[in-house]
Amino acid sequence: MAENKRVCCQPERGLVLRDVTLTAGSTCVLRDVSLTVPLSGITLLSGRNGAGKSTLLRAMLGLIPLQAGEILTHGLPPAQARQHMGYMPQSITDAALLLPAVSHVRAAVDGLRWGLPLRLRPRREEADRLLELTGASAFAHRPLGLLSGGERQRVGLAQALAGNPDLLLLDEPLAALDQAGQERTVRLLTDLTARLGIGIVLTSHETEALSGVVTRVVQLADGGLHVRV
């Protein structure tokens, strides 16, 4: 992607919330919140279990409607902004576990073209490039269900990178990893921000593993958001 398409390093065009109220079931995640947060580098979205971190990521993608207000990412509402975002959810559905890892990445490459498949060879090449970028080539042809948590994270990252997004939203990318796995993933994420010039927003309870690499922390608590640099 051309450098001038990268928008995440322009702080004024980060995440903007205007009078946002967001609920999930009976939980009030955000109550009338207005805030602007730059999205360059790595942004840690933290908060206790059930605070609403996953819900906020999904609202940024337009997968969950707001009760009031608006969310803009790099100046765009969710429906447009998500074309520039990659998303790695907390878990991949069980139904997909039998498919080879590489199929998930190829499907993501196709899906971004509104269901118009790329010709077979370019699609394979793009999926292979993404898997190599995230260090997942060695196990790309094994069923996802037979991969370890760390290996699956790498496939999920390759999938999220399909379409050359400006911003990655990663839900708990360090969950279920041992210390060495967490360190490897943190190195990979730092490397991706530097090599690709993308921003990353991630949720995690592993604050120790991330200390020293996050650009800012956005704390979600009691219906509000607080930013620490």
Ligand SMILES: Nc1ncnc2c1ncn2[C@@H]1O[C@H](COP(=O)(O)OP(=O)(O)OP(=O)(O)O)[C@@H](O)[C@H]1O
């Ligand atoms: N579809 C839903 N229907 C009803 N309640 C929901 C739904 N999705 C989430 N919730 C509730 O909304 C709250 C926020 O959930 P969410 O998963 O966003 O929290 P979280 O901060 O990501 O938690 P964790 O750290 O445990 O992953 C929780 O109380 C959860 O039970």
